[in-house]
Amino acid sequence: MVVNEQRDLETDVSIKEIQNEMSVKELMTKDIFVVDADATVLEVAREMTDRNADSVIVVDNGDTAGIITEKDIVSKTVAKNRLPGEMSAMEIMSSPIIAIRPSTGIIEAAELMVKSDIRRLAVMDGSIILGMISYRDIMAISPGLNTILQNLIELHREGDFLKETDVERGICQRCGALSDNLTEVNGLNLCEDCSEEEGYYD
Known part of the structure; x- marks a missing residue:
C-alpha cells in the first residue's frame, strides 16, 4: 500500500487496514x-532553522x-543558561x-513512542538509518488514530509506564498533536x- 506524499489529511483510512497492511516504511520521512x-549546539540550531527541521541525527566517526x-x-x-556556542552536539x-x-x-x-515518552523514531535497517517517523506522520493518515493514541497513553499511564509529572499529557483536542502540557x-x-x-496564557 503506497501513501501519496500529498495525501489528504482528512482522508479516513480504516483502522483494520492500517494495522494489518501499513508499515512505517510507507510513512517515514x-x-x-x-x-x-x-558540531556546536549553535551550529546545530542554525542548521535546523535553515532546514526547517525539528530533529537531527548525530554521528560520531560515521556511526549513529x-x-x-x-x-x-x-x-x-x-x-540551564548554557551558551550553545560552547557546547557540542554530543x-x-x-x-x-x-x-x-x-x-x-x-x-x-x-505504542513504542508512548512507552518511550518520545515523539519520533528512527527507522533503521541494521546500522543504516533509512528515515524518521513522527507521531504527526501517523496522525496525518487517519483521524481515527487520535483515539487509538489517546487510549495507548491512558493504558500506559495506568500501568505506570509513563513517568509521573506535574503536566497533563495527551492529545490536543483541536490540532491532534501529542502534548506534554495540555491546558x-x-x-x-x-x-x-x-x-x-485561544488567548489563554498561564
Missing part, C-alpha cells in the same frame, strides 16, 4: 538531517550516536537512539500553541 558529534530535538536544545542549553543529544525496523506496523510504532480552555484540552490561539 527519508530526508534525514545529520550533524557531526563535534544519538538524536537532538528542539526540546533537547531548549531544556539542556537555554533552560553533550546534549539523546542516546542511544530508539529505532524500529522498516517493516514495523504503525500501531506498534505509536483546559473552554472545555477543551489544548496544547500550548492552540491555547495561545
